[in-house]
Amino acid sequence: MNAPQIETLLHENRRFAPSPEFAAQAVATPELYERAAEDRLGFWAEQARALHWHTKFEQVLDWTNAPFARWFADGRINVAYNCLDRHVLAGHGDRVALHWEGEPGDSRSITYAELTAEVKRAANLLTALGIRQGDRVAIYLPMIPEAVIAMLAVARIGAVHSVVFGGFSSDSLRSRIEDAQAKLVITADGGYRKGSVFPLKPAVDTALARGGESVKRVLVVKRGGNEIDWTEGRDLWWHEELAQVDADHEAKGFEAENPLFILYTSGTTGKPKGILHTSGGYLTQASFTHRAVFDLHPETDVFWCTADIGWVTGHSYVVYGPLANGATQVMYEGTPDTPHPGRWWEIIEKYKVSILYTAPTAIRSFMKIGREHPQRFDLSSLRVLGSVGEPINPEAWIWYRDIIGGGKTPVVDTWWQTETGAIMISALPGITEAKPGSAQTPIPGIAIDVLDDNGKHVGNGNGGLLVATEPWPAMLRGIWGDPERFIETYWEKFDFEGTPQRRMYFAGDGARLDEDGDIWLLGRVDDVMNVSGHRLSTAEIESALVSHPIVAEAAVVGASDETTGQAVVAFVILRAKQSEAQTNDEAAALLRAHVAEQIGAIARPKKVYIVTELPKTRSGKIMRRLLQDVAEGREVGDTTTLADTSVMSVITATVH
Numbered sequence: 001m002n003a004p005q006i007e008t009l010l011h012e013n014r015r016f017a018p019s020p021e022f023a024a025q026a027v028a029t030p031e032l033y034e035r036a037a038e039d040r041l042g043f044w045a046e047q048a049r050a051l052h053w054h055t056k057f058e059q060v061l062d063w064t065n066a067p068f069a070r071w072f073a074d075g076r077i078n079v080a081y082n083c084l085d086r087h088v089l090a091g092h093g094d095r096v097a098l099h100w101e102g103e104p105g106d107s108r109s110i111t112y113a114e115l116t117a118e119v120k121r122a123a124n125l126l127t128a129l130g131i132r133q134g135d136r137v138a139i140y141l142p143m144i145p146e147a148v149i150a151m152l153a154v155a156r157i158g159a160v161h162s163v164v165f166g167g168f169s170s171d172s173l174r175s176r177i178e179d180a181q182a183k184l185v186i187t188a189d190g191g192y193r194k195g196s197v198f199p200l201k202p203a204v205d206t207a208l209a210r211g212g213e214s215v216k217r218v219l220v221v222k223r224g225g226n227e228i229d230w231t232e233g234r235d236l237w238w239h240e241e242l243a244q245v246d247a248d249h250e251a252k253g254f255e256a257e258n259p260l261f262i263l264y265t266s267g268t269t270g271k272p273k274g275i276l277h278t279s280g281g282y283l284t285q286a287s288f289t290h291r292a293v294f295d296l297h298p299e300t301d302v303f304w305c306t307a308d309i310g311w312v313t314g315h316s317y318v319v320y321g322p323l324a325n326g327a328t329q330v331m332y333e334g335t336p337d338t339p340h341p342g343r344w345w346e347i348i349e350k351y352k353v354s355i356l357y358t359a360p361t362a363i364r365s366f367m368k369i370g371r372e373h374p375q376r377f378d379l380s381s382l383r384v385l386g387s388v389g390e391p392i393n394p395e396a397w398i399w400y401r402d403i404i405g406g407g408k409t410p411v412v413d414t415w416w417q418t419e420t421g422a423i424m425i426s427a428l429p430g431i432t433e434a435k436p437g438s439a440q441t442p443i444p445g446i447a448i449d450v451l452d453d454n455g456k457h458v459g460n461g462n463g464g465l466l467v468a469t470e471p472w473p474a475m476l477r478g479i480w481g482d483p484e485r486f487i488e489t490y491w492e493k494f495d496f497e498g499t500p501q502r503r504m505y506f507a508g509d510g511a512r513l514d515e516d517g518d519i520w521l522l523g524r525v526d527d528v529m530n531v532s533g534h535r536l537s538t539a540e541i542e543s544a545l546v547s548h549p550i551v552a553e554a555a556v557v558g559a560s561d562e563t564t565g566q567a568v569v570a571f572v573i574l575r576a577k578q579s580e581a582q583t584n585d586e587a588a589a590l591l592r593a594h595v596a597e598q599i600g601a602i603a604r605p606k607k608v609y610i611v612t613e614l615p616k617t618r619s620g621k622i623m624r625r626l627l628q629d630v631a632e633g634r635e636v637g638d639t640t641t642l643a644d645t646s647v648m649s650v651i652t653a654t655v656h
């Protein structure tokens with residue numbers, strides 16, 4: 001985040017106390033904090049016992065092999081059973097689990113009994129296809145009910161899903177399939193986006209033509225109706241196969257530490273990290289936070305988290321948290337502006353959504369197009385609003401509360417990461433006096449601190465680095481296939497006390513404590529960008545750029561952007577032009593398209609500047625900080641460590 005934004009944050013003095021009516025009915029009570037403070041592990045054990053255990057646990061945390069944690073390790077649990085059968089057996093089979101809305105306007109409401117039945121069949125199908133406990137299944141699907149069914153079916157048989165966001169390229173899909181050695185891919189012919197069908201199956205075909213030898217079968221859900229190629233002996237229609245398997249399936253318990261999913265996220269190097277999550281601890285924290293942070297009353301609330309299942313938010317707050325809690329929720333396939341700019345608000349009115357969880361980038365784009373769109377719809381059902389993915393600027397926070405929440409709803413700004421698995425820092429509605437722009441307080445049972453580079457607590461009024469000082473139930477259990485990288489990335493920065501157990505988790509975010517000790521997130525401190533709440537690595541985009549034959553060198557920075565938080569800006573030195581006649585603009589357009597094709601549209605640079613030099617230190621390290629100054633239109637900072645101090649004036653002249 002740049003300096004002016006930090007300034008605005010520091011002068012934000014508005015406060016929003018919970019209303020007495022809200023507080024009186026709130027799920028979360030101040031006793032939760034007291035209980036967790038007096039006995040943190042006991043507190044988490046109590047939360048875990050709210051789930052169904054096939055075999056009860058005695059052990060809570062095993063941290064002897066730190067930083068590889070084991071939670072509730074002697075217990076056995078079935079994650080899918082907790083999200084399905086349990087609610088049916090408790091008499092809630094007729095409750096709607098999913099109100100699904102397709103982009104073209106088709107819709108389906110699926111009860112817990114129906115969802116359970118579908119997952120049972122899908123579990124039998126996976127077993128029939130040879131999938132066993134521990135096997136990896138890649139899921140590359142649009143936002144359709146089958147995505148949820150597929151994830152739960154994989155979980156039900158103790159296998160491991162790796163969901164790949166449908167917007168990722170075939171190459172990104174292939175590298176994820178290969179890293180996880182997936183045996184099966186579940187995809188669709190296509191899905192709807194922005195008014196037309198976008199094909200998915202062709203990307204799977206390309207990925208598997210270029211590699212991914214571990215994949216034996218491809219299950220294809222029919223959704224887009226688009227024409228697709230078919231590989232006999234490998235490809236199978238989801239609906240045809242499901243019709244042939246048994247309807248009944250008994251869920252058995254797996255060890256609490258049985259892997260549940262791998263989800264790839266960007267790090268500081270070009271290679272995405274496969275973040276590994278396991279079962280019992282993950283489900284405990286996902287479900288607890290979903291209840292407490294969103295004040296969930298499952299009998300009456302309608303919850304809507306707008307995230308795609310391809311991101312961790314979709315895992316924890318579309319699938320596992322809400323379903324473990326027996327919630328009724330909305331799932332929407334398409335984009336917010338299709339077929340009209342009020343689509344989200346129309347959906348909220350239609351299903352009487354009471355809890356909405358979305359990202360600041362979405363809120364800012366709604367602010368831009370104007371309040372008249374939400375104001376055409378009845379949003380009075382809303383009673384809690386949540387935000388996630390990046391710092392929410394106070395203006396967007398206020399707009400969200402006033403225009404969407406009718407000036408009365410609590411707004412919770414939730415900080416967490418793919419790695420943390422579930423919410424870590426957030427106000428609790430009904431308890432916390434909210435401060436727009438601040439995530440505020442660690443949730444009960446979570447230990448967070450802001451430290452300086454030497455591991456010293458910074459004290460109120462100061463900034464530093466955000467750390468988790470104690471292990472937590474939903475924490476990542478590692479990076480798939482790379483224990484060294486796991487330790488280096490997260491556990492070596494704050495390793496001062498000499499014992500592995502006292503290492504602290506370094507999140508990669510900067511943060512500041514205000515005078516009350518509340519936490520204000522200040523953005524990433526590493527080479528990771530945050531574009532529309534999605535994580536992108538500068539190194540990954542740089543390597544996509546240099547993979548193009550016309551590129552000699554590339555440097556990528558995240559430049560602050562009014563709508564998307566940050567935008568990808570690339571500085572590129574060309575090796576040669578494709579032809580004498582090619583202009584810099586044409587080369588830039590070509591490279592933007594190339595990145596989109598290599599990684600996915602979300603990584604497409606907003607700007608590509610063709611330059612003749614990059615700012616480097618004497619040891620050859622690119623100084624991205626200076627490029628960021630240029631990209632954000634600021635005066636260029638200290639250039640004294642550059643090998644050639646004149647470089648920046650050349651670049652600035654090229655850009656402006």
Ligand code: WT7
Nearest residue numbers: 313388389390391413414415416417418521535
């Ligand atoms: C990074 C994690 C967790 C779900 C979505 C993103 C940033 C996330 C907030 C927030 C400020 C936030 C951080 C974090 N971030 N939520 N409420 N306030 N920053 O998951 O892709 O793993 O990204 O997103 O920088 O490290 P992710």
